[in-house]
Amino acid sequence: MQPSKQALDRMSVNMYRKENHKNRNMKRSKIRMILGTAILCVWAFTGCCCYKTTGKIQKVGYKEAHNYFLNQGQERAVGSKITTQKDFDRCFGMAAFMGKGGNPTVINFKKEFVIPIVLPETDKDTDILDVSLEGNERELKLTYRVKEGKQQSFFMQPIKLLIVDNAYKQAQITVYKL
Incomplete structure (x- = not known):
């Protein structure tokens, strides 16, 4: 017995939603990782560059x-x-x-x-x-x-x-x- 066209459409919509949900989660994870890395780099470079520059003349x-x-x-x-x-x-x-x-x-x-x-x-x-x-x-x-x-x-x-x-x-x- 073959599923009806409506059932196939629902299954494909559900699969699309699941796939779309996974893609969104992956994108969010990548963005979080990139932002976290960028913040860490800025913090590290700022610490290196500003070391002892506040020493008065x-x-x-x-x-x-x-x-x-x-x-x-x-x-x-x-x-x-x-x-x-x-x-x-x-x-x-x-x-x-x-x-x-x-x-x-x-x-x-x-x-x-x-x-x-x-x-x-x-x-x-x-x-x-x-x-x-x-x-x-x-x-x-x-x-x-x-x-x-x-x-x-x-x-x-x-x-x-x-x-x-x-x-x-x-x-x-x-x-x-x-």
């Missing part, structure tokens, strides 16, 4: 390294970081002399890193003045001024080496020359 202490010179053929961008003794020795040599204050400043790269201010060679008496370093663990602002004096009979390359605590090692450095 403050003066950052530094020491100045003395009795070093830039090795021949080396160039350093102002605001770059030197974080290892090997990199430092490749760029800078010791300029020790006899007497008080003649030894080069000792730098402990396990606790400190160096920010060099290296200017082009010049035959003018040139000083790097008013050095200021401020910021937080995420960003540092390096500001300095250059004073040019009288012409000399020889060339020099003005440098200033700032020794900064490793707490600021990951900071992005922005340089402002006044």
